[in-house]
Amino acid sequence: MTAHIDKEIESVVIRFAGDSGDGMQLTGTQFTNSTALFGNDLATFPDFPAEIRAPLGTLAGVSGFQIHFGSTRVYTPGDQCDVLVVMNVAALKVNLNGLKKGGVIIVNTDGFDAKNLRLANVPEADNPLKNDSLSEYDVKSIDVTKITRTALAESGLGTKEIDRCKNMFVLGLIYWMYHRDMDNTIDFIKAKFKKNEAVMNANIKVLTAGWNYGETTEMFANRFVVSRAKMDPGVYRGIMGNQAAAYGLIAASVKSGLPLFYGTYPITPASDILHELSKYKNFDIKTFQAEDEIAGICSAIGASFGGSLAITGSSGPGIALKTEAIGLATMLELPLVVVNIQRAGPSTGLPTKTEQSDLLQSFYGRNGECPVVILAAQSPADCFIMAYEACRIALEHMIPVFFLSDGYIANGAEPWKFPNSADLPAISVAFAEARNKGDEPFMPYLRDEKLGRPWALPGTKGLEHRIGGLEKQNITGNISYDAVNHENMVKLRQEKVDRVANYIPAQEIDNGPAEGDVLLLGWGGTYGALKTATLQLRGMGYNVSHAHLRYLNPFPSNLGEILSKFKKVVIPELNNGQLVKIIRDKYFIDAIPYNKIQGQPFMAAEVVAKIKEILD
Amino acid sequence: MTDVAEKLSSKDFASDQEVRWCPGCGDYSILKQVQTVLPELDRPREEFVFISGIGCSSRFPYYMDTFGMHSIHGRATAVATGLKATRPELSVWIITGDGDALSIGGNHFIHLLRRNPDVNVLLFNNQIYGLTKGQYSPTSEQGKVTKSTPMGSLDYPFNPIALSLGADATFVARSMDRDPKHLQMVIKRGYQHAGTSLVEIYQNCNVFNDGAFEVFTEKSSKKLETLMLENGKPLVFGENNDKGIKLDGFKPIIVDLNDASVNDLWIHDEEDLVKATILSRFYDDPSVEGHFPRPFGVFYVNNKKATFDQLFNDQIAYAKETFGKGDLDKLIAGKETWVVN
Numbered sequence: 001m002t003a004h005i006d007k008e009i010e011s012v013v014i015r016f017a018g019d020s021g022d023g024m025q026l027t028g029t030q031f032t033n034s035t036a037l038f039g040n041d042l043a044t045f046p047d048f049p050a051e052i053r054a055p056l057g058t059l060a061g062v063s064g065f066q067i068h069f070g071s072t073r074v075y076t077p078g079d080q081c082d083v084l085v086v087m088n089v090a091a092l093k094v095n096l097n098g099l100k101k102g103g104v105i106i107v108n109t110d111g112f113d114a115k116n117l118r119l120a121n122v123p124e125a126d127n128p129l130k131n132d133s134l135s136e137y138d139v140k141s142i143d144v145t146k147i148t149r150t151a152l153a154e155s156g157l158g159t160k161e162i163d164r165c166k167n168m169f170v171l172g173l174i175y176w177m178y179h180r181d182m183d184n185t186i187d188f189i190k191a192k193f194k195k196n197e198a199v200m201n202a203n204i205k206v207l208t209a210g211w212n213y214g215e216t217t218e219m220f221a222n223r224f225v226v227s228r229a230k231m232d233p234g235v236y237r238g239i240m241g242n243q244a245a246a247y248g249l250i251a252a253s254v255k256s257g258l259p260l261f262y263g264t265y266p267i268t269p270a271s272d273i274l275h276e277l278s279k280y281k282n283f284d285i286k287t288f289q290a291e292d293e294i295a296g297i298c299s300a301i302g303a304s305f306g307g308s309l310a311i312t313g314s315s316g317p318g319i320a321l322k323t324e325a326i327g328l329a330t331m332l333e334l335p336l337v338v339v340n341i342q343r344a345g346p347s348t349g350l351p352t353k354t355e356q357s358d359l360l361q362s363f364y365g366r367n368g369e370c371p372v373v374i375l376a377a378q379s380p381a382d383c384f385i386m387a388y389e390a391c392r393i394a395l396e397h398m399i400p401v402f403f404l405s406d407g408y409i410a411n412g413a414e415p416w417k418f419p420n421s422a423d424l425p426a427i428s429v430a431f432a433e434a435r436n437k438g439d440e441p442f443m444p445y446l447r448d449e450k451l452g453r454p455w456a457l458p459g460t461k462g463l464e465h466r467i468g469g470l471e472k473q474n475i476t477g478n479i480s481y482d483a484v485n486h487e488n489m490v491k492l493r494q495e496k497v498d499r500v501a502n503y504i505p506a507q508e509i510d511n512g513p514a515e516g517d518v519l520l521l522g523w524g525g526t527y528g529a530l531k532t533a534t535l536q537l538r539g540m541g542y543n544v545s546h547a548h549l550r551y552l553n554p555f556p557s558n559l560g561e562i563l564s565k566f567k568k569v570v571i572p573e574l575n576n577g578q579l580v581k582i583i584r585d586k587y588f589i590d591a592i593p594y595n596k597i598q599g600q601p602f603m604a605a606e607v608v609a610k611i612k613e614i615l616d
Numbered sequence: 617m618t619d620v621a622e623k624l625s626s627k628d629f630a631s632d633q634e635v636r637w638c639p640g641c642g643d644y645s646i647l648k649q650v651q652t653v654l655p656e657l658d659r660p661r662e663e664f665v666f667i668s669g670i671g672c673s674s675r676f677p678y679y680m681d682t683f684g685m686h687s688i689h690g691r692a693t694a695v696a697t698g699l700k701a702t703r704p705e706l707s708v709w710i711i712t713g714d715g716d717a718l719s720i721g722g723n724h725f726i727h728l729l730r731r732n733p734d735v736n737v738l739l740f741n742n743q744i745y746g747l748t749k750g751q752y753s754p755t756s757e758q759g760k761v762t763k764s765t766p767m768g769s770l771d772y773p774f775n776p777i778a779l780s781l782g783a784d785a786t787f788v789a790r791s792m793d794r795d796p797k798h799l800q801m802v803i804k805r806g807y808q809h810a811g812t813s814l815v816e817i818y819q820n821c822n823v824f825n826d827g828a829f830e831v832f833t834e835k836s837s838k839k840l841e842t843l844m845l846e847n848g849k850p851l852v853f854g855e856n857n858d859k860g861i862k863l864d865g866f867k868p869i870i871v872d873l874n875d876a877s878v879n880d881l882w883i884h885d886e887e888d889l890v891k892a893t894i895l896s897r898f899y900d901d902p903s904v905e906g907h908f909p910r911p912f913g914v915f916y917v918n919n920k921k922a923t924f925d926q927l928f929n930d931q932i933a934y935a936k937e938t939f940g941k942g943d944l945d946k947l948i949a950g951k952e953t954w955v956v957n
Contacts (some may be wrong), residue, residue, distance in 0.1 A: 039954055184952070230957070237953045247948055254944045261702050262721035281935035283942030286702060291727040298687065298724075302667070302698030305685060306706070310698070328688050370619040384948075417956075426745065458665045458683035458699070458706050466631065466678050468686025469670075478633065479678065 004215075006179075007222045011070025013078030014174065017095045018087030018111075020054050020063040023167035027454070028065025029413075030171055030188060034180045035069045036415050037213035037236035039228035042069035042411045043528055045077035045601065050351045057111075057119030062094045066225070071227040075528035077412065079603035083177075085170050087111050087144070090120035092128060104138045106170065106180040110145035140219055144169050152210045155202045165206040172210020178224050182207060232417060241380035241409040242269070245339065246276035248282055248387030253309050255388075256395055256427040259284040261303035263296040264313045268351045269407040270341040273313050293321035297338070301325060304334040305467075307431060307457040309391055311338035316358045317348060320365070326400055327366045330493060332467045332606060333445070333453050335394035335401075338372075342406040342524075344599045353599025354408035356524050357575035362402045363553060363582065369490045371497040372554035373397070374403040378527035381416035383409065385548055392427045393500055398452035404552075406574075408601045409525040431455050435462030444477035450503070451496040453477075498554050508558035512545025515565035518611060521591070522572055523549040523579055526602055530572060542615060549579070560587050570594055572607055572612060624661055626651040631681040637672060642793035642819035646740060647679055649799045654682075657807060659707060665699060665916055666709045667692045669716040672747045673740035673819070676711040690721025693728040693737075697924070707807070708735040714755040715745050718774050722754075729783035732811045733924040738803070739776060739816045744825035757901070762824075777915055778896040780814045781889070786918040787813035788892065790911065793820060794833035798844070798912065805914060811923050818909045829900045841902055845895070845913030849911040851882035853909045861908070868894060870908065892916035 014031070018024045025046055028072070032044050047064040054061030068078035069532070083104045086092040088111025099105065112129050128134050129141060144166050151169075152162045160236045168189075186204055186472060193200035214220055228552035239247075253260035257291050262277050266289065278287045285309070290296040297312040311323060319340050325436055329336040342358045345349035362374045375385040375395050383405055390403035434455035442464040445453050456463040471489060473480035480486070509519075510527075522530045534546035547562060549555065563569055568593045571580040571604050577593040584591055594610050596602055629651040633690040637643045654664065663765040664682035668674035670689035677684030687695045687747065692710050700708045710728075717725045717739050728737070751764040755776065759768040780788045787809040806813030818829040831837045843853045843861070851861040858873045860881040868882070885891060892915045900907035902916070 033952070037952055037954055039956065122934070176912075231956045233956050235949070235953050235955050237950045239950075250942075250947065251944055254942070259702065260700060263698055278945065280942055281932050282939040283944075283947070284932060284936075285942075286932060287703060288698065288928075290694065290697075291723055294691060295697070295724050295727070297695035298691040299698030302685075302695035303702040304698075305665075305683075305695070306699045306703040308702045324688050325691065332685070418948050421948065458703065459658065459662055461662045464662055464682050466633075466680075466684035466686065468677070468684075469688055470686065592688070 003051065004220060004223045004259050006225050008227070010072055010222065010226070011068065012064060012072060012083065012178070012226060013068045013081040014083040014085065015064055015081040015098065016064040016085045016170070017062055017064040017091035018167070019090070020049055020051070020061045021056065022063070022087045023164070024063045024065050024087070027167045028067060030185045031174060031180070032067055032413050033238055034175065034184045035067065035079035036236070036413075037184055038180060040071065040226055041068040041074040041231055041415055042067060042108065042413070045076045045408065046411045048352055055119070057088055057090055057116050058357050059090045059094055059120055062091050064091070064095060064499065069226060071229050073229065073231070075531045076601070076604055079605045085174070086168075087166070088116045088120070089122055089128070090116070093120055093122065096389055099137065101136050102138065104139045104140060106173070107142065108144040108166065108191060109141050109172075110143050113214065116543045131132070141505060142213070142219075147209065147213065148206050151206055153203050155198060155205070157198055157202055161199060162202065165202050168203050168207040168211040169213070172207040173214050175225065176211040176214035176422060177220065180225060187551055194197065231415070234417040236415045236417050238413055239381050239384070239418075240411060241377070241383045241405055241414045242272040242341065242411070243276055244381055244383035244416065245377070245387040245403070245410070246273050247278065249311055249337070249391060250285060250311060251421060251424060252385070252388045252391030252427060253283065253285065253500055254421065255424055256309055256391065256429050258307065258309040258395070258429060259286060260311065261286045261288065261300060261308040262311045262313065263290055263299035265285040265290055265293045265296045265318060267318045269317045269343055269410050270313045270318070270339065272313045272410070273339060273341070293318040294408065294561070297322040297325040301334065303505065304329070304336050305332070305458065307455065309395065310335065311337040311391075312338060313341070315341050315517070316345045316361065319358065319361060323366050325370065327368060327370050328469045329400040330370050330372060331469050331472065333398050335455070336400055337390045337394050337401050337403055339403045339405070341410045342404060350599045354406045354525065354601060355574050355597065355599060356526070357408055357597075358404065359523070359578040360581070362404060369494065371494050371553065373399055373401040373497055374404065374499050375401065376524040376549070377409060377552055378524060378548050378550055380409050380412045380414045382527075382550070384416070384418075388424065392425060395427055395429050395504070396452070396503070397450050397496065397500055398455060399496060399500075403522060406525045429455070431457050432460065432463055434460050443475050445475050447473055449491065450499055482580045496553045501554040501557045506552045506558045507547060507549070507562055509562065509594060510546045510548050513543075514545070514562070516543040516545055517566070517615060518542070518544045518568045518570055519563065519566035520544060520546040520570050520572065520607070520611070521549065521563070521579070521583070522546070523552060526572060526574060529602035529604050529607055532604035533611065536604060537611055538607050542611065544611060552579075555586070563587055563589055568592060568614065570611065572602060572610070574602065622660075624655040624846050628657055628661060629654050629681055631679055633678050635679050636675065638925070640822040641672070642742065642821070643673060643676070643740065645793040645796060646738065646799065646817055646819060647676065649796055649803060650738070653800050653807070656804070659872065663705070664707050664709065667696045667699070667712055668711040669721055670747070671713040671716045673711055673713040674716060674734045683743070690716050690719070691724060692716070693721060693724040697728060697731065697733055697736050700735050700925050701928045703930055704734070710735055711735045712739055712778070714739070714741045714743060714753045718754040718779070726779070726783040729780055729785040729812055729814065730819060731924040732786050732921055734810055734812070734926075736806045736813045737815065739814065740819045741776060741816050742819045742821040742825055743828050744821050746821050746824055750824035771900050775896065775899045776816045778893070778899070781893055781896050781916060785814050785916070786811035786921050787914070788916045789914040790818070792818040792829060792833055792912065802914065809917065810919065811921060832912075841909050843898065843909040843911040845884050845911050845915065847884055847886045847914065850878050850883055852878065852881065866894065866912045868908065886917045889916060889918070
């Protein structure tokens, strides 16, 4: 046994990278759960190929999972990693430029054989383990495959099954390095393989072998201690974005007392919301996998007509298909939530990569004058409350609402100080009441102070009425081709959206003073990177503030005033400049765009550099 | 269902909106037959919902004093599925046309039929696009000369009955606007069927495709050109009911009843899918020598398939029974939490 010195560190970024069949996502998720339970703050970034089984060993097939955890607050998965775990040469090639100089590389040497070198297009003479190309890094070479096979020689399993346990060795070793408890993962393995004891035992054995390898070899001089983070007191859990969104929708269903109907069609990266909701039928959650995107939204419109909390979900290409039906919902003035987990476009684009490029689609992507309410979540946990808000506004205002998320926060995870359901804002829904003969005739387009119309359910006596996509006469809801009525109705539907501003929170400055040189104005999943960048810039003495929009249409009513207090407004977005167009249009300010369109989130350092460039 | 339904008349189902189909349109008759049948169903008016897509026929809901939705082109089937799944106690009707159901809405149409929710589809087939002023439709005969096909259309037509059987519909029938009693009977039977009922209705567009079904609807030719299906009865047609259809293996043969016995004829069995499939192929051009008469009535009924709405709601009930009513706070907290002091 070797004595290892414990070293206290504030935070660390680890990236697990391997072939898409190497189980890196599972390894990352397990490490995340254990780290969350330990009490660190954290943020994760799974980065995987669109192909389910991309060609083995190739650059295209590399799957990565990055986690940033610390004893201080963590807002992003980290720009560069401190530790890079690579299962093969392709994983090294793809990820090396994301590793800090001097960082640790844990290498599975078996993944650097002739075959793997060839698959990764690396000439045998350039094997990075055999030249000095990695001299600036701290390379820990381990033949993970061989050790795993030796450990499981007596297991009775075939080589293929044995090799599938490799990732557990790496996980065990990293657990040892960072003093993590393995119980959570052992419980997970026991549950996952409860029907196959041999595989269960094999995984546990290899996990333990990884731990013991760190303990007994002299390869690692240090173990690292990352203390619990000083977070707001409360009860926490770990949560991923899509899971949080699903819970937010369920919470809205429970709090409004309405059954939830989710009409959808599978699409990356939105499908996990369908998977998650489908588990909770006992909450009166009704999921419907339709024949296509259009049927998904139309079935939701039918359910909304019938009095359900109706939701459809998709990603950009699917939203494009739903466009006409969103227009219908706007004319029908029925509540509807449209979930868009954005990905890089146009067309099929980069299905597993993140982007914020559907904002203009949400604002303007329909025929005719068709305004809808638009909300966006800013972090994985924030998906919960923003999905909930989307439902609240849809139901209380009788209006379609977009809930925007993106691949980055949808698949990312963070600790969540979750709310008590009793503390969630109330959602009040009142259906129109039955009428008898002799009562005043029912007016389906009569309006309340929010400009909402009555929700009159089929089956209610005396409320028989017809709605449809043709222009309506206000109040009566009858078809109207009257010229002036049409103009009034177009303005009325706009006013209805605008009035939502009276029912949402005022915009706050997340960080920094209420006036100054630069305001970083962001929206959606870039929150963590912008927050981190702002903290760093302020630390360097720059007069920078950060505000992050979660309510995009309508904007909070104080936004114009906030913007007017800064000399410069910089709008960083993962698109070619979308929010910036709307801000310029609405507030007549010379906002400065800062754009990244690489299917990857912002790095805080990039943002810092950009702001310095603007200010210096 | 609410308490005892008040006695309703066909007038109670007419809305106050002016009916705006072209004078002479077959849609008027269909509207009238539906308004005639509904009061006989002994059901409160507020439980009826008519959902349509786009096209001439799809204006139908506006003229019914029931709940209604005039949705978007081809998607009434999807809207109705969502409504019926969540409100199975309602009587949901889909009003569609040949373009709406079989062209732009073809995908939803076949998926509706395979899922089998308990809804009623009235497919107004006029073999033309009326609302867009006379282009050929997916049921127009090949060679149709229209504004968009001045040299004749190239597409082969869909056979809606065969398509529906192919999509595993559980109730498939055909009727026509010009035979009110028959249409009422078929609509009523469709309503009574537990599952999706598909009723194709030959409907004359007197402006853009006048006389498309004349040979089946005119007194002079109707008896010879149509085959009125009745369950358990032999397939007989002809001016004096003097012709019949016999099966030689799977091959149908027209026989003269002056030479052959009625006892040898094919007896219509609504529950026989194979025979219904053969009948659905009686789709010949009536001008071709030796053609078969066109069948009307109920081709096929399958009462054994559970409805989608039933299965959908059974799962919810089962989940509640098995796992208990959901506890939101437990769900939000998940299995593993930690406390920060």
